[in-house]
Amino acid sequence: MATIRRRKSGLFEARLQRDGRRFSVYGRTETEVRQKLAELERKLAIDQAPPVGRVTVRELCERWLATERKRWKPKTYYDYRWHLEHHVYPVLGRVQLSKLTPDRLQRFFDSLSGRSANLTFRLLHRCFVVGIRWGFLGQNPCDRVVPPAYQAPPIELPDADALARLFRYCLESDDPYAGLVGLSLLCGLRRGEITALRWSDIDLQTGQLSVVRSGQWIAGRWVETEPKTRAGRRTIYVGEQGIRLLRRQKALVAQLKLQAGPAWQEHGLVFPGPNGQPLSPSRVAAAVQRICKASGVPPLRHHSLRHASASLALLAGVPLPEVSRQLGHANVSITARVYSHCISDGRRVTEAIERVLAG
Structure with a gap:
């Protein structure tokens, strides 16, 4: 390294x-x-690079990582490298590509489970595609095995009454991260977007919030990048309740700053850690769990707040393109696929066809 x-x-x-x-x-x-x-x-x-006949799985993966690194965001590169080093290299790293048989590869995939198996298959498939282009492989070994079967479990959300109770609690609570939970539920922000949010991104007079960056902790370093997609750079109207949350948050941050004293690190963040530094994923997760428990709502992950926000909007009849823009999805088809259960239960479609057929 x-x-x-x-x-x-x-x-x-x-x-x-x-x-x-x-x-x-x-x-x-x-x-x-x-x-x-x-x-x-x-x-x-x-x-x-060694001679083609002796190239190993690890050597090809390392060449692929080095070539693609400048195209990926730092977190993507870090996650891919971590996954290869912890799952692929210990088992297949020294295997020469010429000796990577379908049976050996199949047994490797079968030894993994769930999301790890699915991600490993997709990573190696992409790497082997490049290996073919470079002349190291004649065909993609992943095309000769049965792909891992994985389906993400459905996200279970509380009902609308419980979510309303959670939001009311956020409006009244003195918890320094109640605003983070409330604003995530109201606007559907990603964790990286809300933890990198600065006061300079917000206009409390107009109620507009600009999403211009995303932040993550990577190997102990705070790294800020562009939002996840091009559509991720967007302006969101937070409404009267959002302004109320943010005004309250500004007062809470001032209290945190006084309590920290000389230890405070000023970053201008809307939702800073105890000493002003960016929040870690574990601290965000703990805050969401704590606030859910205090409001009497079943425990949720932060990403579930984003799903809840989109689901509530769609069930209320907000057009799909508007919800997609609010979420910062790359295109509407992603929103339609993820939230198809909220768009229609089929009843309105059947009733519309009945009206036409009945004349």
Whole structure:
């Protein structure tokens, strides 16, 4: 793995060791040096590739990661690498591509379960497609096995009365993260979007909230990127109750700042951690669970609040394209697929056809 440090001169340096050799790249900013590091890794992967006949699964995956890294968001790259290192490499990493038989690959997939099996299959399939393009494979080994059968479990949500009770609690609670839960339920924001939300993104006079970034903790570092999709950059109207939540939140943040004293790290975040730093996923999860319990609502994950927001809007008759824009989905078809159970139970379709046929 590479290391990055700031030199006394002010320049950033990234160091990488490969086969006993040390490589360094420099940049004026950490972002610049990370871009140069990604390019260096890509070149090294190409230059050091072994003869085609002896290429292993790990060597192909590493070349693929190095090539695709600059196209992916940091969290995507980190998650893919983690998955390969913890699931694929221990079992198949040293296997030469020429010896990767369908039986061996099938037994590997069968040893996994649930979402891990599904994600591993999709990762290796994509990697092998590139391997064919590069001439390492004649056909995709994943096309010769039975794909893992996985269906995401349905998300169970409380009824509308329970969600209304949860929202009322958020409006009145002094919990510093009640506003996070309430605003997530009201606007359907992703966790990365709401934890990276700053006061500069909000106009309390007009009730408009601009989603312009997403943030995640990656290997102990807070990393901010563009929203998940191009449509993710959007403006949302939070309404009177949203303004009420945010005004209350501003007062609660001021209290947190006083309590933290000199330890406070100012980032301008709407929902900061105890010392002003961005919230971790575990702290968000704990806050959602705590507030659900306090309001008498069954425990929910943060992403369930997003699903609840979209479901309530669709069941209330809000047009699908408007809900899709609010959620920041890349296209309406995603919204239709995920929330098909909310769009219609078929009754309105049948009744409309009956009216036409009956004249």
